[in-house]
Structure formats: structure tokens, C-alpha cells
Amino acid sequence: MKLLFLSFFLLTFLNTNGQLILESFVSGLSQPVDITHAGDDRIFVVERAGRIKIIIDGNIHTNNFLDISSQVNNNPNERGLLGLAFHPDYINNGYFYVHYTKSNGDSRISRFSVASDPNTADPGSELVILEVDQHQWNHNGGCLKFGPDGYLYIGFGDGGGANDTGNYAQNTQTLLGKMLRIDVDNGSPYSVPASNPFVGNDDVLDEIWAIGLRNPWRFSFDSETGDLWIGDVGQNVWEEINFQPANSPGGENYGWRCYEGNSTFNTSGCGPVGDYVAPAHDFYRVNNDHCSVTGGFVYRGCNNPDFVGHYLYADYCSGVFWSIVPNGSGGWINTQIGSFPQYDISTFGEDVNGELYVARLTQGRIYKVSSTTAVTVEITADVNNLMAPSGYATYQWYLDDQLIPGATGETYEATETGIYIVEVSTNDGCTFVSEQYGHTAVGFYNIAALEDFRLTPNPFEGNLEISITVQEPTDLTLKVHDLDGKMILEQNISISNTYQKTLELDHLPAAVYFLSLESNNGKVVERIVKK
DSSP states (O other): OEEEOOSOOOSOTTOOOOOEEEEEEEOOOSSEEEEEOSSSSOEEEEETTTEEEEEETTEEOSSOSEEOGGGOOOOSTTOSEEEEEEOTTHHHHOEEEEEEEOTTSOEEEEEEEEOSSTTOEEEEEEEEEEEEOOSSSSOOOOOEEEOTTSOEEEEOOOOSSSTTTTOGGGOTTSSTTEEEEEBTTSSSSOBOOTTSTTTTOTTSOTTEEEEOOSOOOEEEEOTTTOOEEEEEOOSSSEEEEEEEOTTOOSOOBOOTTTEETTEEOOOTTOOOGGGSOOOSEEEEOTTTTOOOEEEEEEOOOSSOGGGTTOEEEEETTTOEEEEEEEOSSSSEEEEEEEEOTTOOEEEEEEOTTSOEEEEETTTTEEEEEEESOOOOOOOEEETTEEEOOSOOSEEEEEETTEEOTTOOSSEEEOOSOEEEEEEEEOTTSEEEEOOOEEEOOOEEESOTTEEEEEEESSSBSSEEEEEEEESSOEEEEEEEEETTOOEEEEEEEEESSEEEEEEEOTTSOSEEEEEEEEETTEEEEEEEEEO
16 A cells, blocks of 8 residues: 655546656765666665665665676766666565676676675676677667566667667667567576567577667556556657557567658668557657657656656656657557756656656756645535545544544544544555644533523624523633634633623634633533634
């Protein structure tokens, strides 16, 4: 269950009007290029030079989780330690996987193990899983993720340079320009799943899951549906977002170098257009204002309900953010949701609760993704009936921090004075807690001698008329206080039969107040409203 003690939420879960804002989360990092979690509240950040940092409670942990900078080539700027993925059973086996550039410029996928200290990895535990020759310094890919099927997916670029002159992305005898899918739990050091799309085809390497990518710098799986989203960096005109549904058997050809986005690029030796999968969306570089897509995630957190189900992504040069959602007819709706000029967004990341973060490369900063759309989960009242917003799946009321057994409806009759909160949850597992609501119970409580008690008019503009009738002589204390409990008026009254008086309250500001009568054996409280 995702539990969040905040008071600003929107119940309109598919609202697309919210604009993205970035909340500063942590600074002091060096060229962060990947953000992820290990199934707990810690956040892990990959630094391109070859280090992995841990953020705990908003602070960078003193020690590096892993430092392999001595064996990482991070020159020029598309090389380095580029990706991190924790094994789905990390809590038991302690395995995690990294994607980095070796000293000779080739790409390596390796497994490491955590040490006895959960915040430190064992740098001597490296097991090399896979190595790929790189022809140039750029287009290394760098992302790796475990899919919902438990297999490790790896993205490789087309070998670098420009224009894919070697046509590696379409050459199925190389792993360059491809998405791979391997089984790291079987084989030595891995095996190929029998369900991979090209197993048994001598013309295609068995590890290949998808073809025709230029530089899939960042890809991700929708944590709810299992769909795969790939941000593929373009050549010089078009950037593209590719989509693979969770039920796909694999084998898609996303078109590079035949196509850049939806536009032809170099169709020499290419098949008909129907052989290729068009992107879910492509965007034009606009006189180089945009330059490189940074793939993101489908938002599945609780903090920003208006983004739920939206795929969020950005451009590295312009700092523009967009969201993509299905249009209901098999297509997509792309909407710009934020612009942060000079923000070189290098990566997105997801924490254990599905909240999103982004990294600013040269500034070494991590930001938390939020939305401008926000309202309060607010308790309202009608006399003693407290009411929570409708539309939630479950409700639980509390009085003075104590759970009220059986109080599980939208409305609760509060017969006791105190501080109330209500905890509500949605069908998708998000739980929210309202702000505190101070309630003064209103009604007659064992003043046996009281026969009649009236306040007129109510609401009032100036003065308030009070009328009290008792069955026998009674001593009462009359009090008026505001919502914060501040005493406005206090008088002692001795009544033999009937008491009538004008309370001069014209000096009070317009607000809600409470008027009470107290005796030695009971109390009555009425809510009064000054207009």
C-alpha cells in the first residue's frame, strides 16, 4: 500500500490540464545519468564517471555504493557508467547489473553483489555477462531493465558515428542498434529465453528482441501494464518514442536507418514501409532547439493523480517535457506539460512508490516530478456530521490519533469534541490522510433542568438573541469561542425560569463560532455563524 501524509490531492485521475513542476530533491552529484531503486525507500543514482550513490531520506549517503571509476572509460561524453538494474529478487540474492564502457571503448554488462553492509557493494564481485564491440565513441545505449517477465532487457545503439554508415541497426548479425532480452538466472553467464522471437533463425542472433534502434538511451516498462516505452535519440531532424505492448512476442523493427521517426532517411536495401513499426510519437528538432530525447516512465505514483497513466519524457537540450496518453482509437495524444530552458535532463527515475525523479546532468541535481494541480482531501461538517470527499474506495476515521472502530463511511457522526482525520484510499492502492479537523460536538448533554434553548437569528449579522427556559432554578456558564478554541465571551447566569438577552457580537469578524451553556451536570453547544 502506498501511504502518503499530505493534504494536496486531486481526485480527477485522468485530468490532463496539470502542468509539470520540478521540486529540488538533492544536489552535489557529479553528472548523474540514471536513477532507480532496489525495492525499498532508498534511491540509487549512477554517476557517469563510474560511481553509484545512495540517497536516504533526501541526503546523499557518505560512502559510494559502488566505485568502479578506475575501470570505466567516460571520455568523451557518451561513454561511462551508464545504467543500473537491480535483480527482481535482490532482497534475497543481492545481485545488481550495470552497463558501462570499458577502457578500450567497448560496452560491458556486468553483475555485482551487495556486501554485508546493505549500503555498500563488493567491487570485487564482478561477473561479466556480455561485451559488445563499439566502432565509435557515441551511441552506446546504456539502459538496462528487468521486464515483468523477469528477463534482463538491454539497449544498444548503432555503433556510433553518424548516419549508421555500417547499417548495423538493420544487420541482424550484430547486437548493435538492438534491444536484447536475456535470462541471467540460467546459463553461464546467461541463456537466451526460448520465447525470444528469433530463436532458431540462423539469420538473426538469438539475443535480439527488437531491431532498428539508433540510440535507445532510456527505456522503461509500465509498472502496471508491462508495456515497453523506448526513447530513441534521432540523427539530426527527428526524435522518437517507440512503444511495444506487453503482449507483444517481440521482433519489432523500429526502422532506423531506413526511417528517422516517421520520415525516410536511407531506404537503400530496405523493405516496404509495412515491415517497420512507426513510433508512437516523433518530434522535430525545431532549428536545434530540441536535440536529444530523454525517455521517461508511465507515471503510476500517488502524488500527482492527473499524470497517472501518462508517459512522461523530455528533451535534453530544450528542457521541454511532454506526456503521451492513448487517444482511445489506437493512436496517441502528445501534450507539452512543462518547459525548463537550460535544464539538461539526462534521465528519469522511479522510486519504490512510483514517484518520478529527473536528473540535471551538468548541475548534478535531482528533482522530484510534481504537478501544479492540487486540492485538499478536506473534511467538511454539517452540525455533528463530518463528511469526507466522495469517490474513494475505502474510508477510516480517527479521533485524537486513535482509530474509531467501525467508522468506515464517507460520513461520520461525531458526538465527541476533538481532532478528527480521515484516511481514504483509491482502487489503485494510493492512501491519503486528510488535514486535521478540530470539531466541537453540538447538542444537549444531560442538562436535566433545561427545557428550551434558542438562538436567533442564526446566521446573524450584528447581535444575537438568546432565550433559555429551565424547569427549576439553575446556574449556567455561557461561553463563546472561535474555531481555534479562543474564548470570545464568558458569563455566569442564574436562571429561575426564563432568561432572554441580547448578545452584542457586532464586533466579531465574519466566521464560525460556538456558543455553549455549561452546568455542573451537563453541557449544550450550538454552532453560530457571523455573516
